[in-house]
Amino acid sequence: MSEHKSDIRTGVYVCHCGTNIASVVDVREAARHAASLPGVEISREYKYLCSEPGQALIRQDILERGLNRIVVAACSPHLHEETFRTAAAAAQLNPFHVQMINIREHNSWVHEDKARASRKAEKLIRAAVRRVAHHKPLERVRVPINPAVLVVGGGIAGIHAALTVANAGRQVYLVEREPSIGGHMAMFDKTFPTLDCAACILTPKMSAVKAHPNIKLWTHSDVTDVQGYVGNYRVKVTRWPRMVREELCSGCLECVAACVFKEAKVPDEFNFGLSKRKPIYIPFPQAVPQVPLIDMENCIQFRTGKCKKACAQACGDRKAIDFQQGEEIKEVDVGTIIVATGSKTFDAERAAYYGYGTYPNVYTSLEIERLVNACGPTAGRVVLRNGETPKSVAIIHCVGSRDENTNRWCSRVCCMYSLKLAHLLKEHTGAEVFNFYIDMRTPGKGFEEFYQKLLNEGVHFVRGRVAEVTEWALDQSEEGKLVLRVEDTLLGLVRRIPVDMVVLSVGMEPHADASEVRRLFNITCSSEGFFLERHPKLAPVNTFTDGIFLAGSCQGPKDIPDTVAQAGAAAAEALALIGAGYMEQEPNAAYVVEDHCSGCGACSALCPYSAITLDAGARRSSIHPVLCKGCGTCVAACPSGAIRQNLFEDEQIFEEITGVLTHG
Amino acid sequence: MKADDSGLAARGYLYYPGCSLRATGVAYEESLLTLFRLLGLPLRELEDWNCCGATSYMSIDEGAAALLSARVLSLARQQGAEDLLAPCSACYLALRKTQDSVHRYPRVQQEVEESLARAGLTLLNSTRIRHPLEVLYTDVGLPAIHTKTVRRWRGGQVACYYGCQLVRPYEGVDKAQNPTRMEELLQQVGVPVVDYALKTKCCGGSLTGTLSEVGLRLNYILLKEAARKGAEAIVTVCPLCQFNLDAYQRDIRQQSGERFDIPILYFTQVLGWALGGGVRELGLHRAVSGRNLIKRWFQAHEPVEAYV
């Protein structure tokens, strides 16, 4: 037992959380037990402590009973620590005299044995009561917010977020890896469920980005280094050479026409190889910026050094073409970062049973997007590899989704884009179109109506996951066709369906380098590799790193409406910080007790945030209270015990441990 | 040979024939032993082996099936082998499955160990179950097969047929979705192979005997698609597949009205012949179907008195 401080007056509050806690933990008994503990002035249980009446109860007790310590036994501090600290502050109590313990996620939600769960709750309360007695009044640190914003990724999410912030009058740096902004949306012909043209709604926004005085656009570039903390990030952007100087180029494209390659011979990435391009090219006609680039692998000048450089001649006095251009590093200071790096589609070859890569007329849905697109490789004519128009098409849903062998999640967009493609394919070719689905998921606004429209267009809907696509023909009717074998689960019969064209509705998955990007920005991933939001409901665009926000499908599969909504939310969060001008930080920084420090430097070498500076002359370390994130590494490492940490002082932790281990 | 010639030969393989290779699949055993002798890798037969407890057995008593396999694994270890060669797909699967469930379920492990103990046996679950296809591909290697080839292939195109239990559900011999190792091995000795979409479809197993209408239809489909693709013979890795496709071609004709006379070979017969094996020592005289074609393809260097 530690000595009982007579001036400590603690209030203990045990929350039922409806039945979330109370159905497992005996809250009444827990409160009764708390009342018996030394220093406890009042102990209560309440249905919902986080509600306004619950908070009022705490405020009232502080004022009327002169409480100077508060223990709340409820849910995770992630959710409501701030709520109860604010309540305490409103009653003139230092908010860091509040200690919260989690008897929901760490107790009632994970235990079944009620008696033992109740005992555990009592022990936790005992530990918190002992700990809180040793809390000191602390002040939050204010960090100023640099008003410039970095947006990473120039798909529809990054474009929308950048424009929103820029329209609010703030400086934006928009970094895109590809040579043009636009992302996946730039590949689409129409968008569901309204069937409005993707280009008509996207390209004006793309040019607005380019023209906006508050947006600095860097394409063909990568963020290569991020240092600092909320409000004060220093970012390095590497601009990869296009071999065409962006500031000198007028976008006339004379160079492309003049290239010694009279015919385009290189498979065009933007069209998935369905068309060809030259070694000097722009990715697609509406690309922003309208600046070509040279592909060094295929350009004769780079391969042999012996090209007559017709492109440079065509460019003439502008001299925009620069075979010597090297990479360029830009360094900028920003206060907040919006990560909108998007996702990629599932590699259909991994689903070997559907024959992608083996049978030429098996396509992915993105390839079909290009084929139906009026500015695509066939100018919108949907044809097979041999140039003929398909008379029958099968669209297979859930390829690389809802599958333990590939990706477990539902990709959310495939049902709807499959319906859209079914409509477009039927419209373009008159073909008989079959959709094969496991469950039809059309939960958005106007989505179910779109499904009805397709049903009425006479498209076939077969409920069943296709087992295989082969060219194994049983008889003449199947000869030369791709044959699907599938159980029509609604009929309860196995069917064989021969078609000319198969479309694989591939799902969405994290980029291959998502974990490197995650490390670069010091954010977290969920198990499938998408970036993790701070809270799925209440902080959906925040990350666990202050000042870094998420937008679009880097956080999880989503369609265009949801992506734009999320991008707007991320911009609003950044603007809220900028508007406030500063952010308050948790005062959990470590500090050096100077008299005990020998200046050995063990701490500064270990600090992951570079928050410790060693004054070699004075042989003293000191810790920057803003840079310190309170991880505790230095506290544990210091050989002379000279580093202590606010909110984690030794006596606080020892009291907590004693409380858990004491019987009674 | 890939690694160390003498080391591989000295280590050798313990060989578990299984019941089929002593009856309808005797040609598989003959050709396997011949092929491995020609490669300088003689096989040593597992002493006093018992049935693996395959498919039918699991339908009655899965635990008993596991105990049968466990005795085989235990004997293999007693007789000093790290690798046990199981050429029959059903044996291969039964042994792998026993190892897997012992490994996965502690309660299974306990029961298997207790039962073996009553018979004075112990289970060491580390024996590697191997199939000759995988041994030839990974231990011997494609270049060694190529170098040791002494005969040019005079036959026509073939379809490689893997059947089911060798590639599923356990990976190890080849890819489950689209296995290709048999094709790669045969191409080393100059055998042209066709693209065969049904290469891992089931032959129906014992259904040819128990529900012949269904069993025969499955085999009809396999034969017909091979023929449609231009294959003149089918090459197999499993005694049951070989038996079904080979022994029932007359019955299939009665059922379907379509005539087939297609040789159904073991991959060990084709490879063994290329490496210089004789017709009889490869069991080629034991074929029921396609005897005329076999006679033509494999006659070059051997008298063919077996064919009457």
Added chain:
Amino acid sequence: MQALTLRKMKFQREALPQWVEQISDIPGCERVYSCIQCGTCSGTCPLSIYMDFTPRRVIALVREGFRTEALTCQTIWLCASCYACTAHCPQNVHITEVMYSLKREAIRHRMYPPRFPIPVLAQEFYKSVRRRGRNSEFWLVLRMALRSNPFLLLKMIGTGWRLLRTGRLSLKREKIERIQEIQKEFAAPREAIS
């Protein structure tokens, strides 16, 4: 044709919800609860076109606890254990193992058609291996046919003759030397795997 008056409604009182728990406790059958009824198993199964219930529907019967239908259907006997369903299932349901467990339960409770050759074959196989340690194909087929449908033998005469002529029909009854080891192994009752 079925009578026009046949009632097909399923009443919940016929369901045995605890039965699915027993099935899911059998090694290999754990994921029966995860089935999303996509039909990949039935689509890939070479025998589903002969079945009264497709494999997907059998899993649904198990999941809903309709034991009688699951144990008396023809599906479980048509399954040739080729594992195509298991390898392709997007939810890793080991359908082949479920089929095995249903076969075993049906045999234990004699819930299969009389003289149906497939369970008879399995039982004869079981007996012969227990007694001799190995299986002799000729004798196995002979006993199976005699116990189920002797007419089968007539159909097999031609095949049998061709096998005999090529030296592939062994009349020898194989037996291992230390059969007592197997008998001792089987001496005690087992619980974990049955």
